[in-house]
Amino acid sequence: MRASEVVFRPIGIVHSRHREAAKTPIQPCYAADCEGTVEVFPEYAAGLQDIEGYSHIYLLYYLHQAPAASLLVKPFLQDVERGLFATRASCRPNPLGMSIVRLLGREGNILRISGVDILDGTPLLDIKPYAARFDCIPDTRNGWQDEVSEEDARKRGRRDFDKERIKDDGETS
Amino acid sequence: MRASEVVFRPIGIVHSRHREAAKTPIQPCYAADCEGTVEVFPEYAAGLQDIEGYSHIYLLYYLHQAPAASLLVKPFLQDVERGLFATRASCRPNPLGMSIVRLLGREGNILRISGVDILDGTPLLDIKPYAARFDCIPDTRNGWQDEVSEEDARKRGRRDFDKERIKDDGETS
Numbered sequence: 522m523r524a525s526e527v528v529f530r531p532i533g534i535v536h537s538r539h540r541e542a543a544k545t546p547i548q549p550c551y552a553a554d555c556e557g558t559v560e561v562f563p564e565y566a567a568g569l570q571d572i573e574g575y576s577h578i579y580l581l582y583y584l585h586q587a588p589a590a591s592l593l594v595k596p597f598l599q600d601v602e603r604g605l606f607a608t609r610a611s612c613r614p615n616p617l618g619m620s621i622v623r624l625l626g627r628e629g630n631i632l633r634i635s636g637v638d639i640l641d642g643t644p645l646l647d648i649k650p651y652a653a654r655f656d657c658i659p660d661t662r663n664g665w666q667d668e669v670s671e672e673d674a675r676k677r678g679r680r681d682f683d684k685e686r687i688k689d690d691g692e693t694s
Numbered sequence: 695m696r697a698s699e700v701v702f703r704p705i706g707i708v709h710s711r712h713r714e715a716a717k718t719p720i721q722p723c724y725a726a727d728c729e730g731t732v733e734v735f736p737e738y739a740a741g742l743q744d745i746e747g748y749s750h751i752y753l754l755y756y757l758h759q760a761p762a763a764s765l766l767v768k769p770f771l772q773d774v775e776r777g778l779f780a781t782r783a784s785c786r787p788n789p790l791g792m793s794i795v796r797l798l799g800r801e802g803n804i805l806r807i808s809g810v811d812i813l814d815g816t817p818l819l820d821i822k823p824y825a826a827r828f829d830c831i832p833d834t835r836n837g838w839q840d841e842v843s844e845e846d847a848r849k850r851g852r853r854d855f856d857k858e859r860i861k862d863d864g865e866t867s
């Protein structure tokens with residue numbers, strides 16, 4: 522039997538310097554120097570107690586600017602068409618984003634984070650603590666990603682973010 | 695500005711032997727011997743291409759039997775009240791579940807998995823590949839969980855699953 526629709530309501534908003542998907546790093550590990558904040562709506566702030574003990578957290582969010590779903594996609598890290606569920610591409614049947622970001626600190630209902638690969642204004646659905654005991658699995662087979670070198674992954678994973686930074690920092694407009 | 699509701703539609707169903715929340719292990723690492731299947735609805739099956747190259751996948755699902763949301767909760771691993779977002783408890787404002795399971799194989803639209811800590815009949819929302827490059831972060835601070843010993847975590851994490859198995863295997867009814 523098929524369940525019907527699932528309705529979620531945002532619990533907060535992610536604020537970042539990323540305004541354009543095409544210039545946003547594709548994963549937190551390619552965005553270590555990108556800081557941002559998570560604004561948790563005040564009515565949920567009590568749930569943040571104890572979170573500052575964690576160095577990393579999962580953010581689960583609505584990919585509000587994702588393109589229409591597509592079941593086959595060329596991932597950012599490789600020019601080969603792959604099944605969508607073997608990628609982290611945003612064109613998913615349910616545009617649900619997930620990032621493991623570093624938690625730098627908390628002031629009330631605001632979390633300061635780094636490793637931000639998330640567009641500014643993204644609606645936040647959930648926060649879960651990253652626990653190495655549950656989540657760090659070192660000996661995995663990583664599908665087509667095992668064919669991509671670290672160097673290539675880093676270059677492609679940052680997308681146009683470096684260029685943008687150089688422009689921001691170095692150009693006179 | 696607050697975004698409005700986010701509506702997702704299940705892309706499949708998780709099948710497991712877990713029929714009761716109270717007897718379901720709390721995390722895949724405490725359920726290594728629990729096998730199950732993921733039935734992806736046929737219209738999404740094309741998106742599973744290449745997934746068998748991964749040894750582990752994230753399942754994101756609707757915690758359809760979760761209790762009402764509560765912002766403070768005693769986690770299964772410790773008898774101390776904690777902020778909800780510093781735990782993986784199911785009583786979340788948006789009951790969104792996440793498990794990293796081992797992928798044993800695929801036959802068409804059916805994935806065979808182990809490490810299943812998910813109730814039978816759970817509506818599936820998304821599948822993402824687990825990539826050590828993105829997801830395995832060994833040197834983390836793990837909040838209150840760092841106070842819980844491995845032995846204690848294992849005992850509490852399996853909940854009543856062991857007892858149930860002993861009853862299933864050993865008792866004459």
